Amino acid sequence: MNPIIETKNLQKIYRNNGVEVKALRGIDLSVAEAEFLAVMGPSGCGKSTLLYLLGGLDRPTEGEVVVNQHQIHLLNESQRALLRRNVIGFVFQAYNLIPNLTAADNIELPALLAGRSPKDARERQRQLLQSLGLQEKETLFPAELSGGEQQRVAIARALVNQPKVLLLDEPTGNLDTRTGARVMEILRNFHVQGQTIVLVTHDPKVASNAERVAFMRDGIIEDETMLTVPGNTEPILSHIVQLEL
């Protein structure tokens, strides 16, 4: 299958007062359509930088990044903005919702900007809020929502234009364990429905929801492994006997 994301020798060098920091030192990465990849590594390993380059939020110093056949490294700022609107969904650790828009409006805005009709945008927003269990929250503002609810709205916003790839930067970083697990469950469900997902995290519990994990260190991918063999759902436990506590 053709990769939906491919990078070749991807490099990013930041220059601060004449000091060079090599954030990425040559990443060759390939993500298949409908795959769920987690990129794991300690803070400062370059994983967020990688995600920003995949999402067209920044430009590489060297190398190529191709998403859905768009050569992002060759695009200018406005072309990349268009790509981010139509092809890529982005979810950040701090939700980044617009504070003076309701949950519903936060979700509908990118759909309207992409040229969808208000009716279409509303319908899509309703479907997403429903599938995320937030149908009663549509008129609330971000400040009136819990962290977990805000992140679910942010996921809905990222998915409203049916992006080819969903990119997430530490999506559970600000959430408690339970709420974080709920958010991961939602991502698993979207993945089962065929959504391509790339997630970066330092947390192995979060990464363990993916199909494949790549370990980053000092700007390169050191190792990677499949976590689940496609089609193999064999559990560790031979049988589960249920008893309510």
Place this chain on the structure above:
Amino acid sequence: MECTQQPLGLDFQQKYIYTEYVLHSEYVYMLNFAILGLLSQEPRHGYDLKQAFEALLGGTWPLNIGQVYTTLSRLERDGYVESLIVPQELLPDRKVYSLTQAGRDQLSLWLSEPTQGAIRLKDEFFIKLLILQLTNSSDPIALIRKQRLATMQNMAKLTNLLSDPDLNTATALIIEGAILHVEADLNWLDRCEERFKEGIP
């Protein structure tokens, strides 16, 4: 702990069997009290105990019926349980076990005290690392990285299990505990990698 390699010699075998014995005796110890606890609810026969135990543990610990009878006869010998033969129509007689006062006392003593925390100082992977370093046969860092991938795969298996929406609370808690232990193993592998890169004297 599983060992798939051929035994290396008598010393090795003795140590290996000893390790198994220690682990086995811990299980026997826990099983004693679980059985006393289940009998404190109501008198039960062997197969009933096996089923009740497995249900209690959410299927994370399958028991073999032989283990149940061995445990029951030891508890009976020591005076913690007693048995009554109950004749059944068309079926063989059934032995029904119940708790004695001594058994009840043992159980409430056990229930009132914290368990001895399992402090794990002997780790097969760590011994492997040290021996590797000693024999200079290959790169310890490469082994640490392989171990990290294998550990991450275990984490994913547990996460998959935990995502079952029909999981009961007891099973979910056991699995969450296992996940946190695996997370600690991953942190420790990071430490091993750092220290081995610095070079262990």
